[in-house]
Amino acid sequence: MIYEDYSIFTVGPVKMSEDILELGGKQPPYFRNDKFSKILLRCEELLLKMSNAPQGSRVVFLTASGTAGMESVVMNFLTKNDNAIVINGGTFGQRFVNLCTSHDVPHLNFKVENTNLSDINNRVEQVEKYNALLVNGHETSIGTLYDLEAIGQFCKDNNLFNIVDAISMFVTDELDMQKHHIDAVITSSHKGLGLPPGLSMIILSPEAIERLHIVNIHYFNFKNYLKEGERGQTPYTPAVSIVLQLLQRLENIEKNGGVCSSIQNAKEVAEYFRAKIRELNLPFNFYGNYLPNAMTTLSPTNGKNAKDIAKVLEEENKVIVNPNGGEIGDKVFRVSHMGAVNKTYMDTLLNALTKI
Numbered sequence: 001m002i003y004e005d006y007s008i009f010t011v012g013p014v015k016m017s018e019d020i021l022e023l024g025g026k027q028p029p030y031f032r033n034d035k036f037s038k039i040l041l042r043c044e045e046l047l048l049k050m051s052n053a054p055q056g057s058r059v060v061f062l063t064a065s066g067t068a069g070m071e072s073v074v075m076n077f078l079t080k081n082d083n084a085i086v087i088n089g090g091t092f093g094q095r096f097v098n099l100c101t102s103h104d105v106p107h108l109n110f111k112v113e114n115t116n117l118s119d120i121n122n123r124v125e126q127v128e129k130y131n132a133l134l135v136n137g138h139e140t141s142i143g144t145l146y147d148l149e150a151i152g153q154f155c156k157d158n159n160l161f162n163i164v165d166a167i168s169m170f171v172t173d174e175l176d177m178q179k180h181h182i183d184a185v186i187t188s189s190h191k192g193l194g195l196p197p198g199l200s201m202i203i204l205s206p207e208a209i210e211r212l213h214i215v216n217i218h219y220f221n222f223k224n225y226l227k228e229g230e231r232g233q234t235p236y237t238p239a240v241s242i243v244l245q246l247l248q249r250l251e252n253i254e255k256n257g258g259v260c261s262s263i264q265n266a267k268e269v270a271e272y273f274r275a276k277i278r279e280l281n282l283p284f285n286f287y288g289n290y291l292p293n294a295m296t297t298l299s300p301t302n303g304k305n306a307k308d309i310a311k312v313l314e315e316e317n318k319v320i321v322n323p324n325g326g327e328i329g330d331k332v333f334r335v336s337h338m339g340a341v342n343k344t345y346m347d348t349l350l351n352a353l354t355k356i
């Protein structure tokens with residue numbers, strides 16, 4: 001299970017850079033001191049900057065995978081007295097639906113297919129019944145990037161608390177808390193940020209912080225995180241090593257021109273890859289019309305099974321793409337452009353695809 005000499009195109013964990021990998025091999029330091037506090041506070045500052053969070057926003061650092069980030073937001077912000085619109089365009093939308101069901105949050109399971117919801121305005125009936133909206137900015141199961149600007153405007157116009165799971169779009173696709181009127185952003189270490197899994201970060205607007213009122217939860221209680229976070233600490237042991245890697249990663253992004261450059265890079269890599277697929281006449285269609293920069297979903301047009309292609313790529317070419325689960329798994333697989341990938345790296349996959 002050590003894929004050191006493999007080329008990695010999975011959607012999470014993604015290809016990591018050498019300097020970040022090296023940091024992961026170091027002894028995690030003791031953390032209840034000023035040195036670590038400074039690191040966590042700097043991470044918070046950079047995350048707020050990269051999401052263009054409004055003045056007074058804060059970040060909660062959870063030691064948990066992305067789904068815990070999603071669940072914690074549901075637990076901290078929604079109750080049986082709320083009513084949420086859940087955008088459900090695939091596995092991750094369905095996960096929000098399941099979380100609302102688990103926590104007895106009344107909700108509308110708003111199923112969508114092959115749309116970016118730029119016309120959400122005209123689609124929801126009796127919008128006055130609702131007071132919150134949950135969306136995965138990029139529905140990673142199939143590769144749909146929603147129009148966060150239209151959704152944000154819709155939320156603003158209708159007084160909906162806007163929760164965006166940005167786990168698979170952060171630093172590869174545009175996310176702007178102010179422009180998109182977002183109250184809570186969920187992100188995680190192992191997708192666009194290119195770190196190991198285990199850390200989730202929830203970015204909260206001042207309105208979101210104001211709304212926190214639920215107290216009968218323990219590990220996920222945001223109030224405790226915000227209180228400890230004032231001095232750069234967390235209530236429980238954080239994923240210390242990943243926090244150190246996060247700082248390095250965020251500083252690297254800053255040094256290389258900031259989040260806009262990071263998004264531009266991902267866009268160029270994605271466009272290069274898609275242009276090459278066409279240019280080389282490789283037998284694939286792109287699945288759906290609203291692909292993000294973060295990844296490309298490919299569907300074979302020559303009758304071959306997508307899972308078989310993924311298998312041959314791995315076993316005979318040491319190239320790992322991301323198969324899909326369920327029925328759709330026979331028809332599509334996914335190729336990540338997140339993390340430490342560039343055009344040359346994409347060539348490895350293009351060469352392997354040409355060969356097979």
Ligand SMILES: *Cc1c(COP(=O)(O)O)cnc(C)c1O
Nearest residue numbers: 065066067092136138140167168
């Ligand atoms: C990866 C991902 C998650 C988190 O999944 P975990 O397996 O819990 O880390 C959540 N939402 C989206 C959109 C994702 O892509």
